[in-house]
Amino acid sequence: xxxxxxxxxxxxxxxxxxxxxxxxxxxxxxxxxxxxxxxxxxxxxxxxxxxxxxxxxxxxxxxxxxxxxxxxxxxxxxxxxxxxxxxxxxxxxxxxxxxxxxxxxxxxxxxxxxxxxxxxxxxxxxxxxxxxxxxxxxxxxxxxxxxxxxxxxxxxxxxxxxxxxxxxxxxxxxxxxxxxxxxxxxxxxxxxxxxxxxxxxxxxxxxxxxxxxxxxxxxxxxxxxxxxxxxxxxxxxxxxxxxxxxxxxxxxxxxxxxxxxxxxxxxxxxxxxxxxxxxxxxxxxxxxxxxxxxxxxxxxxxxxxxxxxxxxxxxxx
Numbered sequence: 001x002x003x004x005x006x007x008x009x010x011x012x013x014x015x016x017x018x019x020x021x022x023x024x025x026x027x028x029x030x031x032x033x034x035x036x037x038x039x040x041x042x043x044x045x046x047x048x049x050x051x052x053x054x055x056x057x058x059x060x061x062x063x064x065x066x067x068x069x070x071x072x073x074x075x076x077x078x079x080x081x082x083x084x085x086x087x088x089x090x091x092x093x094x095x096x097x098x099x100x101x102x103x104x105x106x107x108x109x110x111x112x113x114x115x116x117x118x119x120x121x122x123x124x125x126x127x128x129x130x131x132x133x134x135x136x137x138x139x140x141x142x143x144x145x146x147x148x149x150x151x152x153x154x155x156x157x158x159x160x161x162x163x164x165x166x167x168x169x170x171x172x173x174x175x176x177x178x179x180x181x182x183x184x185x186x187x188x189x190x191x192x193x194x195x196x197x198x199x200x201x202x203x204x205x206x207x208x209x210x211x212x213x214x215x216x217x218x219x220x221x222x223x224x225x226x227x228x229x230x231x232x233x234x235x236x237x238x239x240x241x242x243x244x245x246x247x248x249x250x251x252x253x254x255x256x257x258x259x260x261x262x263x264x265x266x267x268x269x270x271x272x273x274x275x276x277x278x279x280x281x282x283x284x285x286x287x288x289x290x291x292x293x294x295x296x297x298x299x300x301x302x303x304x305x306x307x308x309x310x311x312x313x314x315x316x317x
Contacts, residue, residue, distance in 0.1 A: 039149045039180045040118050042276065046269055047303025049276030051091035051118070051239065054080035056100035060283050063098060070250045073287070081112035083282035088299050090117035093278065095154055096127035103129060103137070110141055113148075120150035120184065123172070124162050131162060135172055142179055150207065151176055152184040157192040161201065169204050182206035184239070189224040190217045190248070194231055202232050209278060211241035214248030215257055221264040225273055237275040240265055244284050244291040255290035262298045270308040 042049050057079040064074040084092045092113065101109040113119045121141060123134040135151070142148040151172065156162065169183075176183045184207040187198065191213045202208055210228060212218050221240070228238065242261055246253045268274045284292055 038182055039146055042307075044307055045303065046276075046305050046307055047088070047299070048090060048117075049269075049307055050089045050299065050303070051093060051120070051276065051278040052080070052084050052087065052089050052282050053241070053278050053280040054083070054092045054094050054282045055097045056080070057283060059098045059100050062100060070245070070247050072245070077283035078286040079112065080282045081116060083285040084116065086285050087279065087296055088303060089279065091119065091149075092116060092282070093120040093122065093150070093152055095122040095152070096125050099127050103127070106137065106141075110145070113145070116147060118147055118149045119145070120152045121148060122154045123151050124153045124156055124159075124164075131164065131168075135175070139175055139179070142181060148181070150182045150184050152186065152209070153205075154186050156185050156201070157187055157198060166200060166204065169201065173204050173206075176206070184209055186211060186241075187228075188213050189220070189228070190214050194224065194227050196231065199231055202236070207237045207239060207275075208232060209239045209241055210274075211280075212243065212261075215243065215246030215251075215253050216249065218243075218257060218261045218264075221261065222268060225268055229273065238273070239276045239278050240268065240274045241278045241280055242295065243280045244289065244295055245280070252289055253291035255294045258291035258294040262295070266302065272308050275307075 057077050060072045061074050061076055063069055063072065078086065080092050080094065084090070094110075094113070121138040123138050124131065125134075127134065129137070138148075138151045142151075153162075153169075173183045183205050185201065185205045186209050187194070187202070188211045192198075208228070210225065212221060212224075225238065225240070232238075242258075242265060244253055244258065245251075246257075265274070265277055269277075279295055
């Protein structure tokens, strides 16, 4: 994925300017009255706390011939909103892997999410624009789409923070806060570890998405969530990533391994140790994979169950 050079003062001022503009233009107009829980607060059922990690329908096809092939099929798959509908999932993170959709395609592409309950937009990914341009795009669409609840920093710790300063992140967080949105970040338990030096960034984020890149490590989920809680405290929301393909192992995720992931997720949701799940990723949904079928069945069985969180009396948006 594209790495960003360290943000200089001029770039930092660009981010500052676009977040400040939110207070004058569309940002506050749209977020007025949303309250502290955000634009679209989570409900108290598990089903309302589910997301999909969205990749463009051509993203696997675009990998053909690259170093990152993962033994995936190289053809066009189902697109994001349709995949979420197929799985019965109300939220989708729009992550522009392989530079898809391209910037010029975004105005038409984003229309598919108009009737979705929640969407997120990635501001660090492999799309070709600079960080400040991705932030600008995220806020532009947020000012048009009240269901755009989150800006997400993908693979942040894998690429040394993309060279971003804490001040630059603070400016983005100021813009999300003014709109009643959230700022999220991706943390891999196995690829990144859970390091004390990450806390300064995690403290600036409203939500942590927590992932296990290697299928062989999913048996450690509960212990690693406990370690993350020790670092960030009991109140910071965690969305637990659920890979439906073993990208680290470059192979399909066996159904039994998916069942193990979801059994741990069920216990964590019941205890309120996590606030929701993210299923990865949308192009897998129409492949008839065992892990996808297991996930679909789990969602049908658990969507109506109550989230048992400690924070249930203070619903997190």
